[in-house]
Amino acid sequence: MQESITNDFSFFDNFDDAIIKLDFLKVKNSNKTAKSLGFFEGNEILDVFTSNKIDEITRWIISNESFKIEDKFYFFQLTDERFVRIRYFQSYLFIKDLTEKVKVKEAKVNFTTSISHELFTPLSALKGNLYFLRENISDKFTLEVLNQMEKSVRRMERIIRQLKIISMLELGMYEPKNDIIDVEKLINEVLDEFSEKIESKKLKFSVEFKIDEVKFDSFMLYTIIKNIVSNAIKYSYEESTIYIIVDKESITVKDNGIGIKKEDIKKVTERFYRSKNAIKMAPGSGLGLSIVKHICNILGCKLDIKSDYLIGTEVKIYY
Incomplete structure (x- = not known):
């Protein structure tokens, strides 16, 4: 079956990506998309396109070494530069145009x-x-x-x-930093930002630091802690205590508040989701925990939420 497909290369005309069968550095077969780029039978690939990585690509193909690369390539037939993803596997070249x-x-x-x-x-x-x-x-x-x-x-x-x-x-355009962070200073900055709300609800904070420093992106860690602490303040009962524990593996924020119903725990990290009890208790956008979850996913952290309805919530970030 596979042999009949490769013999009748028109099968690959149904694909949007350019597909080229190579014989060393020459085009043996190509689909319609590939031909639109200049990959005609008998053409040398060096006569079709070029880039600043063309020497490496040529070397990999000659040694029949599989590779994947994303870069700008100039196609002579198009007289235009395109940003493409190129894969090579067992004499087949696959090209996907990512320009748009x-x-x-x-x-x-x-x-x-x-x-x-x-x-x-x-x-x-x-x-x-x-x-x-x-x-x-x-x-x-x-x-x-x-x-x-x-x-x-x-x-x-x-x-x-x-x-x-x-x-x-x-957009995948931010490169997280590996800062050495004074966690006590950072958490004090977060608490200072909420000082008026803390005073108005007469809340107390019990903060325990088992380490002095942590390696993390400082801005991202500030954003995570700020959003978690903000929720703890919003949904805590007046004159209650919020606990923050920082150790070498995690940061925990635990409050004594309205808690979250079991059926709502999976939903609270969805954008704009707010439970009925949360809406009654305090104003908000429903973005806080969704931002935390998004950052954790990108940075490879684990977000763990435990809650007892009408008793309190514990949010833990494992870094």
Whole structure:
């Protein structure tokens, strides 16, 4: 069956990818898509396309070594450069054109970068004005108001940065860093951001550090902890205690709050999902845990959620 298919190469005309049967470096057979790129019977592949990796590709084909590569290639018949994925296996060359996909990806990245830049610009001007006012005002009440405004500006900058990096993560364009993080300092920054909400609900925090430092992407870890702590604060009962434990394997946040029903636990990491009890308890977007799950999936972390309805929830991140 396989032999009859390869003898009648028109079978492969049904495929969108270019498929070429090689005899050493010459084209023996090719499908319709391949012919549109210039892979006609008897042509040398070096007369069809080129790239800065053509020497490596030629060497692999000569040694009949399987490979997969994604890169820009110039096709002489098209007189155009295309971004393609090339696979080689047992004298067969498979070429998939990824040009349009890459262009869309680049457009999304450019859009995200442009939007974040436009949002940062007025915030930078606002920070400058706040600094000027603080240097020229001595009234304690006004200075406190300015301090609160500056905190809000920093929070906005962090949110914009989060959105940008999450977008880049989704597009596969963000390379996670391996920072050495002072976890106590990072968690204190998160708690400081929620200081007003913590005070308004008269919440207490019990924080235990079994290690001083952890290797992780600092911005991603901040985003994870911020979203988990935010949920713990929202759904904790007033005057209750929230526990945070940091050890060499994981970070745990445990609250005494409304908890999650068993049937809702799998749903809480879905975008925009909020249970009926959560909606009654506090405002929110339903994005927090979905962001945490998305980051964990990309960084190879494990997210574990345990909850007892009306008693409390424990969220653990294994890094």
